[in-house]
Amino acid sequence: MAFEDIALPDVSxxxxxxxxxTGEQGRGLAYxxxxxxxxxxxxxxxxxxxxxxxxxxxxxxxxxxGSINAGRNEDAAEQDVVIVxxxxxxxxxxxxxxxxxxxxxxxxxxxxxxxxxxxxxxxxRVEEGSAAQQAAxxxxxxxxxxxxxxxSAVLLADPTIxxxxxxxxxxxxxREAAATVQALAGRIAGMRGVFGGRLRNAGQVEALTANLIAxxxxxxxxxxxxxxxx
Amino acid sequence: MAFEDIALPDVSxxxxxxxxxTGEQGRGLAYxxxxxxxxxxxxxxxxxxxxxxxxxxxxxxxxxxGSINAGRNEDAAEQDVVIVxxxxxxxxxxxxxxxxxxxxxxxxxxxxxxxxxxxxxxxxRVEEGSAAQQAAxxxxxxxxxxxxxxxSAVLLADPTIxxxxxxxxxxxxxREAAATVQALAGRIAGMRGVFGGRLRNAGQVEALTANLIAxxxxxxxxxxxxxxxx
Numbered sequence: 001m002a003f004e005d006i007a008l009p010d011v012s013x014x015x016x017x018x019x020x021x022t023g024e025q026g027r028g029l030a031y032x033x034x035x036x037x038x039x040x041x042x043x044x045x046x047x048x049x050x051x052x053x054x055x056x057x058x059x060x061x062x063x064x065x066g067s068i069n070a071g072r073n074e075d076a077a078e079q080d081v082v083i084v085x086x087x088x089x090x091x092x093x094x095x096x097x098x099x100x101x102x103x104x105x106x107x108x109x110x111x112x113x114x115x116x117x118x119x120x121x122x123x124x125r126v127e128e129g130s131a132a133q134q135a136a137x138x139x140x141x142x143x144x145x146x147x148x149x150x151x152s153a154v155l156l157a158d159p160t161i162x163x164x165x166x167x168x169x170x171x172x173x174x175r176e177a178a179a180t181v182q183a184l185a186g187r188i189a190g191m192r193g194v195f196g197g198r199l200r201n202a203g204q205v206e207a208l209t210a211n212l213i214a215x216x217x218x219x220x221x222x223x224x225x226x227x228x229x230x
Numbered sequence: 231m232a233f234e235d236i237a238l239p240d241v242s243x244x245x246x247x248x249x250x251x252t253g254e255q256g257r258g259l260a261y262x263x264x265x266x267x268x269x270x271x272x273x274x275x276x277x278x279x280x281x282x283x284x285x286x287x288x289x290x291x292x293x294x295x296g297s298i299n300a301g302r303n304e305d306a307a308e309q310d311v312v313i314v315x316x317x318x319x320x321x322x323x324x325x326x327x328x329x330x331x332x333x334x335x336x337x338x339x340x341x342x343x344x345x346x347x348x349x350x351x352x353x354x355r356v357e358e359g360s361a362a363q364q365a366a367x368x369x370x371x372x373x374x375x376x377x378x379x380x381x382s383a384v385l386l387a388d389p390t391i392x393x394x395x396x397x398x399x400x401x402x403x404x405r406e407a408a409a410t411v412q413a414l415a416g417r418i419a420g421m422r423g424v425f426g427g428r429l430r431n432a433g434q435v436e437a438l439t440a441n442l443i444a445x446x447x448x449x450x451x452x453x454x455x456x457x458x459x460x
Binding site for chain 2: 002003006119120121122123152165166169171194195196197198200201203204205206207208210211213214215218219220221222223224225226227228229230
């Protein structure tokens with residue numbers, strides 16, 4: 001089966017919540033998903049921050065009126081698909097506190113557990129193997145996937161860029177949930193959602209962000225990953 | 231500095247040795263490098279096996295006469311650039327036994343420490359962090375880099391493919407050695423050698439091969455990685 005021959009579900013009617021939606025990556029994803037036609041809820045600990053970001057994003061070009069809402073993280077956690085875009089430091093605590101809200105939802109973890117020192121970025125060792133596996137352990141009643149690790153927040157948020165030049169590796173043990181997230185990625189112009197394996201292989205995808213940062217520093221760019229052969 | 235503005239050294243005169251040159255990946259790299267104009271020595275534990283592979287490869291289209299030689303691993307280990315393409319199981323022992331021969335050489339580790347079970351491939355945990363870091367620990371007098379992890383042996387060995395559709399992430403703490411390997415990768419039609427960070431970030435690049443295998447199984451292809459934004 002070639003890439004384009006594998007049918008993915010119609011996700012145009014699904015609502016998307018973003019935990020940590022006021023951070024750079026969350027904001028960028030909210031903008032692109034709204035621009036692609038999704039209904040998005042920006043979540044934050046502080047309601048006013050979410051409201052301010054939603055107002056800013058709604059004013060950007062190509063955002064359909066009324067497509068970006070604001071709320072607390074609890075509100076974002078009750079959408080059909082919930083993207084986790086929080087810093088690694090707060091990952092476990094936030095998911096633990098939202099476990100009930102996230103029950104039955106498709107959760108998309110895009111957190112990269114990285115450290116930084118004088119020599120640049122490096123992958124942190126995660127007890128569970130990866131942020132995504134930690135999420136799966138903390139959210140046994142959710143359908144946990146991992147995706148959107150390598151997107152550049154700068155490029156996502158730049159309204160002059162019509163098409164993203166990146167593929168999204170989507171990982172998950174629940175194939176139907178993974179296919180939904182692949183379809184969601186594919187709604188964004190220029191992106192493809194590529195099935196990238198089971199959650200146990202998420203650690204290296206998260207950690208690869210350290211290599212992309214090294215590439216960005218070396219070549220003064222915003223690098224992304226494309227899968228050739230598809 | 232854009233990718234094409236960073237000057238790389240002229241490596242056309244460098245000889246290349248391949249440890250484990252009779253394996254699939256070694257054979258494929260030998261073919262492509264010879265086709266690109268490099269002088270290549272296939273190394274093997276068993277001299278006759280190396281000779282048979284060198285003879286086979288020399289008969290393929292676009293291989294300049296006399297460009298592929300055969301020898302023991304010790305002979306391959308004394309070339310200017312030495313590619314390590316052995317199975318992970320024998321990695322440490324082989325490098326230990328060849329440390330003296332490899333002294334002062336640029337070593338290119340392309341070994342992927344993977345395990346396989348009913349659910350497919352997964353990354354093995356490596357004490358030193360990665361195969362490349364293990365090589366660096368065992369070869370303190372060599373200039374250890376890591377590259378060529380994601381090349382498809384099938385595509386490399388297919389003479390009808392004019393251009394590879396893949397970028398090679400080259401990792402290393404020795405920038406000059408890394409630049410040499412980048413240039414070597416760039417000699418192969420269609421490939422770019424992209425600096426991908428320090429050796430401490432090699433583990434996830436090696437492990438990403440598990441994801442590419444998952445992609446290959448899902449989409450019946452030979453997937454590779456392209457870096458966008460360069």
